Amino acid sequence: MAQSTAAPTPTTQILTPLPLRAIAPWAVFVGVLMLVLLYFVGAEQGVTSLVSGEGVHEWVHDARHLLGFPCH
Amino acid sequence: MNSATVRTLLVRGMLAGLGAGVLAFVFAYFVGEGSVDAAIAFEESHAHEHGEELVSRSVQSTAGLATGVLVFGVAIGGIAALAFCFALGRVGRFGARATAALTALAGFLLVYLVPILKYPANPPAVGDPDTLAKRTSLFVLMIALSVLLGTAAVLLGRRLAPAWGNWNASITAGAAFVAVVGVAMAVLPQGDAIPRGFPAADLWEFRLASIGIQAVLWSAFGFLFGYLAERVLEPRAVRGRVATLAA
Numbered sequence: 001m002a003q004s005t006a007a008p009t010p011t012t013q014i015l016t017p018l019p020l021r022a023i024a025p026w027a028v029f030v031g032v033l034m035l036v037l038l039y040f041v042g043a044e045q046g047v048t049s050l051v052s053g054e055g056v057h058e059w060v061h062d063a064r065h066l067l068g069f070p071c072h
Numbered sequence: 073m074n075s076a077t078v079r080t081l082l083v084r085g086m087l088a089g090l091g092a093g094v095l096a097f098v099f100a101y102f103v104g105e106g107s108v109d110a111a112i113a114f115e116e117s118h119a120h121e122h123g124e125e126l127v128s129r130s131v132q133s134t135a136g137l138a139t140g141v142l143v144f145g146v147a148i149g150g151i152a153a154l155a156f157c158f159a160l161g162r163v164g165r166f167g168a169r170a171t172a173a174l175t176a177l178a179g180f181l182l183v184y185l186v187p188i189l190k191y192p193a194n195p196p197a198v199g200d201p202d203t204l205a206k207r208t209s210l211f212v213l214m215i216a217l218s219v220l221l222g223t224a225a226v227l228l229g230r231r232l233a234p235a236w237g238n239w240n241a242s243i244t245a246g247a248a249f250v251a252v253v254g255v256a257m258a259v260l261p262q263g264d265a266i267p268r269g270f271p272a273a274d275l276w277e278f279r280l281a282s283i284g285i286q287a288v289l290w291s292a293f294g295f296l297f298g299y300l301a302e303r304v305l306e307p308r309a310v311r312g313r314v315a316t317l318a319a
Contacts, residue, residue, distance in 0.1 A: 063140020
C-alpha cells in the first residue's frame with residue numbers, strides 16, 4: 001500500500017490560523033452590529049424599547065416565539 | 073491570509089445565514105405555525121382582554137415570521153463566521169468544511185439547545201407578562217453561560233490533548249462542561265409555570281417545532297458556509313475534487 005500512503009491528500013492539509021489582529025476589528029464592529037440585529041428580533045419592545053409602540057414586537061411576534069425568545 | 077480573508081468569510085457567513093434562514097422559515101411556516109395558532113386560540117378562549125390588532129395574524133405568520141427568521145439567520149451567520157475565523161486551524165486538524173460544520177454544531181448546542189433545556193421556548197399564552205424582565209435576563213444569562221463554558225471546554229480539551237490524546241481529552245472536556253452547566257441549571261431559578269388547562273400536546277408540538285427550526289437553521293448554515301468557505305481557503309482542494317469528478 002505504498003501508493004496510498006505516498007499520495008498527498010489535499011483535504012488533510014493543515015490550515016494556517018488567521019491572525020487574531022486581522023479578526024479583531026471585524027469581530028468588534030460587525031459582531032456588535034449582529035448583536036443589535038439579534039436584539040431587534042429577540043427583545044425589542046419587550047423589557048426595553050428603542051422604538052416607541054408595539055410595531056416591531058408585533059411584526060416579529062411569531063419568529064420570537066418559535067426561535068425560543070421570551071416574548072410576553 | 074489577512075483582513076480581506078476575514079471580510080470575505082464574514083460576507084459569506086451572512087449569505088449562508090440568509091440561505092439557512094429561508095429554509096428555516098419554510099420549516100417554521102409549515103411545522104411551527106399550527107401550534108402558535110392553537111396557543112392563540114387557547115389564549116382567546118380564556119377571556120384575555122386584547123387591544124386592537126396592530127399586525128394581523130396572516131401577516132405575523134408570513135411576512136413577520138420571515139423577517140424575524142431571516143434577520144436572525146443573517147445575524148447568527150455573521151457571528152458564527154467570526155467564530156469560524158477564530159477556530160480555523162486552532163481546534164485540531166480540520167479542513168474548512170469540517171471546521172464550518174463543527175462551528176455550526178457548537179452554535180446549535182451552545183446558543184440554543186443547552187439554554188432551552190433550562191428555559192424552553194414558550195408559545196403565546198404561556199408566561200406571565202409581569203415576569204418578562206426576569207425571564208429575558210435569565211435566558212440571556214443562560215446563553216452567555218453556555219457559550220462561555222463551551223469555549224472554556226474547547227480550550228481545556230486542546231490543553232489536555234497533547235498529554236492525554238484527543239479522545240480522552242475531548243471526553244474529559246465534554247464531561248466537565250456537562251457537570252458545570254448542570255450545576256448552573258440546578259442553581260438558576262425556574263421559568264414560569266404553564267397555565268392550567270393548556271393542552272400538553274400543543275406545548276410539546278410547539279417546543280419540538282422550535283427545536284426543529286433551529287436545527288434546520290444551524291445545519292443548513294454549517295453546510296452552506298462550509299461549501300462557501302472552502303472555496304476561499306482551499307481552492308486547490310476544490311479544483312482537485314472537481315477534476316476527479318469530471319474524469
